[in-house]
Amino acid sequence: MSRIRLGLKDRRSPAQGEVRSSVRTGERNPGFAIPKALLALKGRWNSAINLTKRAVGVRSLRRPFRPRAREGGWLSQGSAQFSLWRTSLHPGLGYAGLSGRRLFARPRLLGVLTVRAACSAALLSCVLFGARIVSASDATATSPPATESTASATARPVSWENSPYRILVYVLLDPAPEWRTDRRANLLTEIRSQSQSLIGGLWQLKVVDAPPELKWNTASEIESVATDSIPQAALDHDKVMLLGILSPGSGRHQFQVREFDVRTRIWGPAYVEVPRPGSDFAQEALRALWKAFRPLVRIDEISEQGTVTARVRGGDLPPAMRRLELVSPGMALRPITRHFDRNGRTLGDGVFPVAWTLLNVEDVTGATAKCRLFTGVEDPLELKYDGRTEYLGIRTAAPTNSSTELMIKARGPDGIPLEDLEVFGQSPIEKTPHPLGRTDERGAIKIEAASGIELEMVSVRSGGELLARFPLAPGVEKRVVVEVQDNGRRLETGELVARLGEELIDLVAQQTVLEARFQRQLVRGDLDEAERTLGTLKTLKTSESFLKSIDDRRAALPTAASDAAAAAWLDKRLEEIKPLATKHLIDSQVVARLQGVLTSLRSR
DSSP states (O other): OOEEEOOOOOOSOHHHHHHHHHHHTTOOOHHHHHHHHHHHHHHHHHHHHHHHHHHHOOGGGGSOOOOOOOSOSEEEETTEEEEOEEEOEETTTEESSSSSSOOOOOOHHHHHHHHHHHHHHHHHHHHHHHHHHHHHHHHHHHSOOOSOOOSOSSSOOOOGGGOOEEEEEEEEEOOOTTOOHHHHHHHHHHHHHHHHHHTBTTEEEEEEEOOGGGOOOSGGGGGGOOGGGSOGGGGGSSEEEEEEEEOOTTSSOEEEEEEEETTTTEEOOOEEEOOOTTSOHHHHHHHHHHHHOOOEEEEEEEOTTSEEEEEETTTTSOBSSTTOOSSOTTOEEEEEEEEEOTTSOEEEEEEEEOTTEEEEEEEEETTEEEEEEEESSSSOOOOOOOSSEEEEEEEOOOOTTOEEEEEEEESSSSOOBOOSOEEEEEOTTOSSOEEEEEOOTTSEEEEEOOTTOOOEEEEEEETTEEEEEEEEOTTTSSEEEEEEOOOOOOHHHHHHHHHHHHHHHHHHHHHHHHHHHHHHHHHHTOHHHHHHHHHHHHHSOOHHHHHHHHHHHHHTOHHHHHOHHHHHHHHHHHHHHHHHHHHHSOOHHHHHHHHHHHHHHHHO
């Protein structure tokens, strides 16, 4: 059988030619796959009809049949490829070239049979070809989304770097006489238009009034809005932002802004902004929205050295103003593992933030960001692509003048607060850590958000022993609870060990000085001064008396009697001090020997 693979011979309009070129390049474009397939199906049907007419009989059949290339060729659908094939039928008998000679006679009976065979073949060919079209469409639908239309499966796909953020803004204005209906409508329209001129194509903004089902009563209650109260239609966007406008009780308005990322199902912190005097009100509202906005990156690679390569969503879209940067060096990102369905929608329980891990952006080139991985756990992130999983990073910026209360507790069912722990912080640009303070009786310490520093590597120490080390974005979360292994050190026991250590050092220094002075005085023959020096030396604790004081003070400590972990830690530290006291302190025998030397010299 002679077969001819048809090429894409475009004789149509330029618009249809663009569709063909996009299909030929292998670009995944489900929106244009069905129209292209229908064109090819129509061409195949017309070809079958023409073959049927030729089989019935026309004078031109005495010329040899030359099949023409029609609609067909390679049709790319994701990873699947299909080639359409034509079979060259000879008029009258069916297949040409079987006997190597041309047949010009056409019996009537043979012609009728050929008509039926040709019609059946045409119908079967159309059915099979339609089935292949449907299977190709299904294969494209089930393949992992290559673009970022998370909410709509029918939107024309674009690349991650060229995907704008589709943002729905809910606006709630506190009741005030100044907010008439027409002014409210004008404000919403003005915010949307200002977004196009100030931010540009990075945002596709839609601004509406907050619906009642949001259960958002006043602008100041912005943090009370729950995820399940967001309308289902709002989840077709990439982000949902809340903009509350408080009435000027103190003479100036106030903006309350918060962002919900639909893709990761994570709320951002609440921002409070005050519009600048004399500025455009819609522009100030847009400035507050930009501060609360958190861009996304998609993680592509993690090296063994902890360098993360990520692509910024919308990174290739130029902003309307150059000073607007989606991602810049110094920003902190929280890595997230996300699982989605065949339509690209996030699964109900498919979002998993990577625990105790943050990314610090070090360099941005175009839409590619190079980050450094900071973590407090071993092997925090392993990239395993299965077609329904992606690894993202979302910015973790803190509002101005915000802080985080870090609470440190002992690991276990009791969760005992650990007091008097030393806490240090170190930013990515610092070479050595700096002290942040000590935990109080609740095991808590307040860490302020520093300007320009979005990430701190926090170290927790107890008596010189490192208990924990983890990254923290100060101000993003109001409270962070850390459970560490309790080494037994408490405030009372720690203070006792510290005092004993200092006391031991002082005693050794004083005894060493007095003993040396006593010997010099004996050499010079100044016996009266030597006797006074020896008297001073006798007032100091000897090694025996020092060891006895250690036991007495340990027995009087109530923490050592009631807390087994504290008692174990204390006994361990005391056992380290006792040998030092025995080795370096003067015992009672040495004092008696010195007294004997002085007495013998006086008797001469």
